[in-house]
Each structure stands twice: as structure tokens, then as C-alpha cells.
Amino acid sequence: MKQDILINTNSAETRVAILEDGRVEEVYVERQSNLGLVGNIYLGKVVRVLPGMQSAFIEIGLERTAFLHVADMVVAAHSPSASQVSTGNTLPPIETILFDGQTVLVQVIKDPIGTKGARLSTKISIAGRLLVHLPKEQGIGVTQKVEDDEERWALKNRLIDLLGTNKNNAQGGYIIRTAACDSPIDEWQNDINYLNCAWKNIQQLAQKHPAPYLIHKDLSLAQRVLRDMVTTDTASVVTDDAQTLAELQEFAEQYTPSVTGKLMLAPIERPLFDAYKVEEEINLALQLRVDLKSGGYLVIEATEAMTTIDVNTGSYVSGRNFADTILKTNLEAAREIVHQLRLRNLGGMIILDFIDMSNPTHAESVMDTLRKEFARDRTRTAVYPFSPLGLIEVTRKRTRESLAQLLCEPCPMCSGRGVIKTTRTICYEILREIRREACQFNATAFRVVAHPDVVDMLLDEVAPHLAAVSSQIAKPISLQTQNMFFQEQYDIILM
Ligand SMILES: [Zn+2]
CATH class of the missing domain: 3.40.1260.20 (Ribonuclease E, catalytic domain)
Structure with a gap:
């Protein structure tokens, strides 16, 4: 399978399309309007310490000065009186830790709202794909989504072993995210390498620049694509924006050197997403009905509880080839269903209603096709055999918002009911x-x-x-x- 990645950028949004053998299979959208400052790391300057509020105003280069409370500070590493506060949970007075004009490395934990400035923390956390690195803290945490105690211990031990094998691995605390559970060990190592590299950069930048200075932002969609989605199957990563290309090149050289040779700029004659029929596929992926080449069609309805997909024969079929025609339509439908689920990024419970087949061999081959197609899906899925009513149940892990949730809103005409009064x-x-x-x-x-x-x-x-x-x-x-x-x-x- 050959994979190509297209990145379409402008000042308002970034859209990414993943092509497999020339066909769009996944679409990602990131809009500037949805991005806040949370996660940004700044070198800040203490403007004023407020002992009465146990807080300080910090200049980080935004319109309003930001706010840091003593409870959001890593105390032991900074405080000259740390030894005195090692017992209990009592925090040292902020005026003993901070002074006016001091520079501090801070991270935004709450966006500024109205007249209130951003809220900051000195407990820095850097998000990787599988792990979160807490360079100023200790210990390993596991996401609460892993409920099994034994599994939690296994994950912890795996990370302890990995960190122990290489002296260059950054010490400090880590959090194991859900995505880590299914990932092979080399991906863990890649993530650790990325986090180490990011933390080193942050420290270097903090020494080089005068405060206030923006030191680190969470990765943009285009950068995450380079880090997470480029595989050995990837032939090219094409962007239509020269500035983005330059930024990606710089990022790739630092973090993902194997990608540098694959980065290229799209010719400007035609919009990138038009040239590869991505716009067309996106519009189709927002429709209820999808036509099949064999004459049949799918009706895909996503509700809050589940998604149902109904397979229909297009025109009247009869004669001795009846069963074969139905098999042909169902097989095409099976491939199209997986394609649409990935494109639309539908998750949760999915019910498939194929055209009834009396031949069990035919039913089996539809099942096989479904399993084979789902095997290429990055998102975890499970396919269950035909139910007594002839339905197939599929579960697909919910990851991000579906394409329709990202791009659409309920119809004001019908308030989302899909029908209006006559x-x-x-x-x-x-x-x-x-x-x-x-x-x-x-x-x-x-x-x-x-x-x-x-x-x-x-x-x-x-x-x-x-x-x-x-x-x-x-x-x-x-x-x-x-x-x-x-x-x-x-x-x-x-x-
Ligand atoms: Zn409507």
C-alpha cells in the first residue's frame, strides 16, 4: 500500500488528507479559532508578588499579565527553604520563592477570559503521543482509563525498564496515556526520544532569550502528522504553502529526520484538495446516501447512540444471477462502508444491514472483506458475526470528533430532526x-x-x-x- 499525505494550510485552518493507493481515507481539520493558549510554555518575568493572595503577576507577552498561584508551583526545586517544607502539604509563602523581576518557566493551564489573564503553572508538562513528560516532577502515572490493576503495573514497569536502559532518557515524571496501551515498544522509545528532545530545546531556548518569550507550543496538526502518521509506506508529504513547508522541514530535521526527503511543495496551478479529489470526497462524506458502482447504495445515519448503515440494491434484480448480483453489491458495500467510516471518523456502535444472503459462503466472504478492510484502519475496531436478524455489529473506538461534528451544525430548518412539518x-x-x-x-x-x-x-x-x-x-x-x-x-x- 502506498500512502501520500496532503496538507492544505491557510491562516484560518489546516486540513490533512491521508491517501492510500491514491484514494482519500482519512481527513483531519484544525481550526485556528478552536486553538487556545493552554499548553504553551513561556519564559515569564515576575511583575509583582502578591503575598496577600499567595500569587504573582507574570509578564508572558500577552495583552494582560498572567496569574500564578503558589499551589501551581513546583516548590522543592526552587525554594531556598525547601528543606523546611518537606513535611506535610503546607506550601512555603510565595514571597520566599519569587521576587520581582525574576524569570520563570511557566505553562498556561487556563486561557485568558475577558479581563482575566491566563492562569499559569510552573509544573511543566510536555505531551507526546503516548506519554506525557513532567520534567520537574517525579513518578509514573497511568491514565485512569486503564482500569485493570495488573495492566497498570505492567505499563508502569515497561516504562521504568525503558527509561533505565538509556542514560540519555530524561528523568522526571511521566504519565502513560491510553494510546500507549496498544503500541509496540519502539513507538514508546520514539515518544521518549521526542519528549527528551523537546525538553532539551525548551531549556536551551529559556537560556538564550530574554523574558517574556514564547518557548514551546503544542504541536500543530501538520507537525503531529509528521510525528505520528508517516510510515515506511509514505511516498510523499505534500503541502501547498511554502511557509508551512519551511516549518515542517525544520521540525523534521530536528525530530523526524527520515521524513525530510518526503516533504514537497505542491504545484500552484490547481488547489491541492481539488487536484486529488479530496473536496469531492469530503462533500460526499457529509451526505446520508453513498452510491455504489454496482448500482446499489448505502444510507449512513449517525445518531448519538449509534450509527446505522443500510445497504440497498439500486434497481430491480432478478433471474438466475440474483444471488451473485447481491453478493457483488454487498462486497462493494463492505469496502465502501469501511472507507466511509474512516473518512467520516465515526466511532462507537455501528450496525450494518447488508442485503439478505441465503448462501452462507456468500455471507462469510462479506465478513472476510470487512475484516480485511478494517485491518488497515488505524483506529481499533471489532467486527461481530451476523446476528439472528442478519445484522453485523461493529465497534470502532471513538477518538476525535467526527467529520460531521467538525464541519456541520444542526439544521436550523428542522432543528436537526432531518424532517420538517408539511x-x-x-x-x-x-x-x-x-x-x-x-x-x-x-x-x-x-x-x-x-x-x-x-x-x-x-x-x-x-x-x-x-x-x-x-x-x-x-x-x-x-x-x-x-x-x-x-x-x-x-x-x-x-x-
Ligand atoms: Zn433540516
Whole structure:
């Protein structure tokens, strides 16, 4: 399998497409508007120590000075009186640890909001893919998502062994993330190497630059792609932005040297995502229906509880090739289902409803195709055999937001229900509303303002009922179209 990675960047967002044998299989999007400052590491300068609040204002180069509380400080390493506070949880007074004008290495733990500056910590943490490095602390933690005690110990011991084998490995604390559980040992080592390298850089930069200075940012999507997704199968990493290319080259030289030769700039004649049909695939991945070459189609519905995928034959099939036609459609559907699940990044419980097959060998080959296709999926999946009702259940680990969650919002027309009330339903609703208001208010006349389709029906098929209401309440009712309204929207004016 040949893999190519496309990176499309502009000032607003970065989009990454992973192509396998020329076809888009995964899409990642990172928007500037969603990125905060949390995780950024700065060399800050103490502006003012506030003993009364046990806090200090720190200048980190933002509009407002940031805030550091003594509880968010690593005390032992800094405090001249550390030996006196080694017992108990009592913190030393902040005025004994910090002084005005002092430079400190700090990390943002809370974004600035309104008039409040960012909240800082001196407990630095650097996130890798599998591990988090806490250079100023000690001990190894395991994510609470690993519930089995024995597994936690096994993971801890594995890391202790790894750290022990190489004197160059940075000491300090580590946290083992969920992604680490399934990963082979060489990936752990890669992550440790990356974290060591990052921490060394941070320390060097802190010595080179005067405060305030931004020293470290969490990796951008494009950088994470280089670190996490480039494999020996990767033929090229193509970007359409010269500045991004330069940044990636610098990053690759430092952290992932094997990638440097694969980085290239896309020709400018055509937008990168158009040239490789990525835009087209993204738009398809937001549709309910996906057409198959064999004439059938899929209907993919993602709800909060689960995703259901229904396989349909397109046109009427009959004759002696009936079973073969169905098998052909189901096999194509199986491949397309895995493709769509990856592209849409749908996770959780997934129910597949293939076209019924009476031949057990045919059913088995659909199962085989599913398993084979899922084997290429980076995300962990499990496929369960046909249920008594002929359904296949799949679980796919939820990782990040699905493509639709990233790019879409509930439809304001139908409030996400996927259907809207019929014109007739709206007409009847309006009639009930007029009766109600006639009882409640003493108006001389009523005017209905509604979508043109609704007004049309009130003038035509529903006209007798409208007349009946009018005579019942003994008030005239006039109609007015409003093109800006959507179908369900209307207003009743009391004259
Ligand atoms: Zn809608």
C-alpha cells in the first residue's frame, strides 16, 4: 500500500488528507479559532508578588499579565527553604520563592477570559503521543482509563525498564496515556526520544532569550502528522504553502529526520484538495446516501447512540444471477462502508444491514472483506458475526470528533430532526392558533404572515377551512407572504 499525505494550510485552518493507493481515507481539520493558549510554555518575568493572595503577576507577552498561584508551583526545586517544607502539604509563602523581576518557566493551564489573564503553572508538562513528560516532577502515572490493576503495573514497569536502559532518557515524571496501551515498544522509545528532545530545546531556548518569550507550543496538526502518521509506506508529504513547508522541514530535521526527503511543495496551478479529489470526497462524506458502482447504495445515519448503515440494491434484480448480483453489491458495500467510516471518523456502535444472503459462503466472504478492510484502519475496531436478524455489529473506538461534528451544525430548518412539518400541518397549526388568539385577545382582524407555499395552500386547498374559522370568530383574516421565512415559520398579526 502506498500512502501520500496532503496538507492544505491557510491562516484560518489546516486540513490533512491521508491517501492510500491514491484514494482519500482519512481527513483531519484544525481550526485556528478552536486553538487556545493552554499548553504553551513561556519564559515569564515576575511583575509583582502578591503575598496577600499567595500569587504573582507574570509578564508572558500577552495583552494582560498572567496569574500564578503558589499551589501551581513546583516548590522543592526552587525554594531556598525547601528543606523546611518537606513535611506535610503546607506550601512555603510565595514571597520566599519569587521576587520581582525574576524569570520563570511557566505553562498556561487556563486561557485568558475577558479581563482575566491566563492562569499559569510552573509544573511543566510536555505531551507526546503516548506519554506525557513532567520534567520537574517525579513518578509514573497511568491514565485512569486503564482500569485493570495488573495492566497498570505492567505499563508502569515497561516504562521504568525503558527509561533505565538509556542514560540519555530524561528523568522526571511521566504519565502513560491510553494510546500507549496498544503500541509496540519502539513507538514508546520514539515518544521518549521526542519528549527528551523537546525538553532539551525548551531549556536551551529559556537560556538564550530574554523574558517574556514564547518557548514551546503544542504541536500543530501538520507537525503531529509528521510525528505520528508517516510510515515506511509514505511516498510523499505534500503541502501547498511554502511557509508551512519551511516549518515542517525544520521540525523534521530536528525530530523526524527520515521524513525530510518526503516533504514537497505542491504545484500552484490547481488547489491541492481539488487536484486529488479530496473536496469531492469530503462533500460526499457529509451526505446520508453513498452510491455504489454496482448500482446499489448505502444510507449512513449517525445518531448519538449509534450509527446505522443500510445497504440497498439500486434497481430491480432478478433471474438466475440474483444471488451473485447481491453478493457483488454487498462486497462493494463492505469496502465502501469501511472507507466511509474512516473518512467520516465515526466511532462507537455501528450496525450494518447488508442485503439478505441465503448462501452462507456468500455471507462469510462479506465478513472476510470487512475484516480485511478494517485491518488497515488505524483506529481499533471489532467486527461481530451476523446476528439472528442478519445484522453485523461493529465497534470502532471513538477518538476525535467526527467529520460531521467538525464541519456541520444542526439544521436550523428542522432543528436537526432531518424532517420538517408539511405545508398542510403548518396551515392547520395556523388555524388553531388564530382560534386560540381570537378567544384571548380582542382584535378587529387577523393577518397571517407565512412562507409563500403556506399562503398558497391557505388560498387553495385549505381555503374552505380558513373561511370557516373566519366566520366562526366573526373576524376577517388576511394573508401575506414573507419570502424570508422558512416553511415552518409564520407570524399572526392582531389588527
Ligand atoms: Zn433540516
